[in-house]
Amino acid sequence: xxxxxxxxxxxxxxxxxxxxxxxxxxxxxxxxxxxxxxxxxxxxxxxxxxxxxxxxxxxxxxxxxxxxxxxxxxxxxxxxxxxxxxxxxxxxxxxxxxxxxxxxxxxxxxxxxxxxxxxxxxxxxxxxxxxxxxxxxxxxxxxxxxxxxxxxxxxxxxxxxxxxxxxxxxxxxxxxxxxxxxxxxxxxxxxxxxxxxxxxxxxxxxxxxxxxxxxxxxxxxxxxxxxxxxxxxxxxxxxxxxxxxxxxxxxxxxxxxxxxxxxxxxxxxxxxxxxxxxxxxxxxxxxxxxxxxxxxxxxxxxxxxxxxxxxxxxxxxxxxxxxxxxxxxxxxxxxxxxxxxxxxxxxxxxxxxxxxxxxxxxxxxxxxxxxxxxxxxxxxxxxxxxxxxxxxxxxxxxxxxxxxxxxxxxxxxxxxxxxxxxxxxxxxxxxxxxxxxx
Ligand SMILES: NC(=O)c1ccc[n+]([C@@H]2O[C@H](COP(=O)([O-])OP(=O)(O)OC[C@H]3O[C@@H](n4cnc5c(N)ncnc54)[C@H](O)[C@@H]3O)[C@@H](O)[C@H]2O)c1
Numbered sequence: 001x002x003x004x005x006x007x008x009x010x011x012x013x014x015x016x017x018x019x020x021x022x023x024x025x026x027x028x029x030x031x032x033x034x035x036x037x038x039x040x041x042x043x044x045x046x047x048x049x050x051x052x053x054x055x056x057x058x059x060x061x062x063x064x065x066x067x068x069x070x071x072x073x074x075x076x077x078x079x080x081x082x083x084x085x086x087x088x089x090x091x092x093x094x095x096x097x098x099x100x101x102x103x104x105x106x107x108x109x110x111x112x113x114x115x116x117x118x119x120x121x122x123x124x125x126x127x128x129x130x131x132x133x134x135x136x137x138x139x140x141x142x143x144x145x146x147x148x149x150x151x152x153x154x155x156x157x158x159x160x161x162x163x164x165x166x167x168x169x170x171x172x173x174x175x176x177x178x179x180x181x182x183x184x185x186x187x188x189x190x191x192x193x194x195x196x197x198x199x200x201x202x203x204x205x206x207x208x209x210x211x212x213x214x215x216x217x218x219x220x221x222x223x224x225x226x227x228x229x230x231x232x233x234x235x236x237x238x239x240x241x242x243x244x245x246x247x248x249x250x251x252x253x254x255x256x257x258x259x260x261x262x263x264x265x266x267x268x269x270x271x272x273x274x275x276x277x278x279x280x281x282x283x284x285x286x287x288x289x290x291x292x293x294x295x296x297x298x299x300x301x302x303x304x305x306x307x308x309x310x311x312x313x314x315x316x317x318x319x320x321x322x323x324x325x326x327x328x329x330x331x332x333x334x335x336x337x338x339x340x341x342x343x344x345x346x347x348x349x350x351x352x353x354x355x356x357x358x359x360x361x362x363x364x365x366x367x368x369x370x371x372x373x374x375x376x377x378x379x380x381x382x383x384x385x386x387x388x389x390x391x392x393x394x395x396x397x398x399x400x401x402x403x404x405x406x407x408x409x410x411x412x413x414x415x416x417x418x419x420x421x422x423x424x425x426x427x428x429x430x431x432x433x434x435x436x437x438x
Contacts, residue, residue: 005422006381006424006425007381008377015161018164019080022084023171024332025246027094031112034108070420081118085134087133091113099359117134119135125197128174130171141196142189152214164212165217166209166214168243169220169368172294174287181199183228185232188203202222207230210237213237216242219371221293221294225241241398242375246393246394247393247394248364249358249360249363250275253338254273254301262305267342269349272321273338274325275325298395303320304406332359333358337355375387390416391416392415397412
C-alpha cells in the first residue's frame with residue numbers, strides 16, 4: 001500500500017454474500033459467478049471485472065483495470081446465503097425464473113443445488129401478490145430481527161466467513177412514506193417491539209445487517225434504509241449503505257439518452273414508456289401498491305437530469321408516463337417501448353422510438369456483483385454511511401436530504417471513478433487538458 005490515499009485492509013478470508021430473495025436476479029447473479037469461476041462465462045456488464053480507470057495525464061498511458069487498481073475480494077472467496085418464502089434451492093429457483101438456459105444450469109448443478117434459502121421474514125401486507133410457507137414466526141418484529149441476527153451469526157461461523165455484505169433482491173414492497181417511526185433509531189426499535197405497521201419486512205433484514213456491521217444495498221425501490229433511523233444506525237455501527245432500485249432496462253436507457261438531449265439543448269415535449277414482462281417481479285408489480293413504489297422511482301429520473309427550472313423553454317411541463325404490464329408469456333424477457341416527442345431549432349418537432357428487447361436479470365446480475373465488491377471495499381477502506389459514489393447502480397440514488405440525487409449515468413461514472421482515484425491517492429480527472437496545448 002502506498003503512503004498516498006486511504007488505508008485499505010486487504011480482502012483476506014471468505015466474503016459472505018447475503019441475498020434477500022432467491023429469485024430471478026439473485027440466481028442469475030450466483031449462476032453467473034459460478035460460471036465465470038469455471039471459465040464458461042464472462043462477466044460482461046461488470047465494472048469491477050472488466051472496467052478500467054484512467055490515471056494521470058493522457059500522455060502517461062496509465063489505464064489499469066479496476067480489479068488491479070483497488071483490492072477487491074475474489075470471486076473464489078464468495079459464500080452465498082439467501083432467504084426466500086419459497087423453499088426452492090438456487091437451481092430450482094433459476095429454472096423457475098427461466099432466465100438462463102438449461103444447458104448452462106446443468107453445468108452448475110452441484111453449486112446451485114447446494115444453496116438453499118433460509119426461512120424468510122415475510123408479511124403479505126407488504127407484497128400482496130405473494131404467498132409462501134417458508135416463513136419465520138415470531139411474537140414481534142423485534143423477535144424476528146433477533147432471530148435473523150442469530151441466524152446470520154451462525155451462517156458466518158459455520159462458513160468461516162470474515163466479512164459479509166447484504167443485498168436486497170427481494171420483491172418490491174408497497175409504497176410507504178417516511179413516518180414518525182423512521183425518524184430515529186430509538187423510535188425504530190420501539191416500533192419493532194410494538195409491531196408498527198410502517199416497518200415492512202425489508203427493514204427488519206436491514207436492521208439485522210446493520211446491527212452486525214454488515215453493509216447493505218437495496219436493489220428494489222422500497223424505502224428500507226432511506227430514512228433517518230437507518231442513517232443513524234449506519235453511523236453508529238460505521239456501516240456502508242446504498243440504494244435504491246437497480247438501474248437496468250428502460251431507466252438505464254433514459255439516463256443514457258436524456259443527458260445527451262440536454263447537452264445539445266434539444267427540447268422534450270413528452271416521454272412515454274411502456275413495457276411487457278412476465279416474470280414474478282412483473283406479477284408483483286401488477287399490484288397497484290407495489291407499482292406505486294416502482295413508479296415513483298422511475299419518474300424522478302428525467303426531472304433531475306433535464307432540470308426544467310433551469311431550462312424552462314426546453315423542459316417545462318414535459319409529459320412523462322411510465323407503464324408496466326404483466327404479460328406472462330414473455331417471462332423474464334421484457335420488451336420496452338419508448339416514444340420521445342422532442343423538438344429542435346425553431347421548435348420543429350421530431351420523434352425517437354426505442355424498442356428494447358432486454359433481459360432484466362442479465363442487466364441486473366453484474367450490478368449485484370459490483371455492489372457486493374464495492375461495499376466490501378468501502379468497509380475495508382473505513383467508509384461508512386451513505387455511499388453516494390455508488391449512485392451509478394441505482395434508479396433512485398439515495399443522498400443526504402439537502403442534496404438532489406445525481407441521475408446522469410456519465411456524471412455517476414465519473415463520481416465512482418474519482419472515488420477510486422481518491423482512495424488510491426491519484427489525481428482527480430477534470431478533463432480541462434489546457435496544459436497539453438501550452
Ligand atoms: N431485474 C431487474 O432488472 C431489476 C431492476 C431493478 C430492480 N429490480 C428489483 O429487484 C428485485 C428482484 O427482482 P427479481 O426479478 O429477481 O424478482 P423475483 O420475483 O424473481 O425475485 C424476488 C424474490 O424475492 C422473494 N421475496 C419477496 N419478499 C421476500 C422477503 N420478505 N424475504 C425473502 N424473500 C422475499 C420472492 O419470493 C422472490 O423469489 C425486485 O424488487 C425488482 O423490482 C430488478
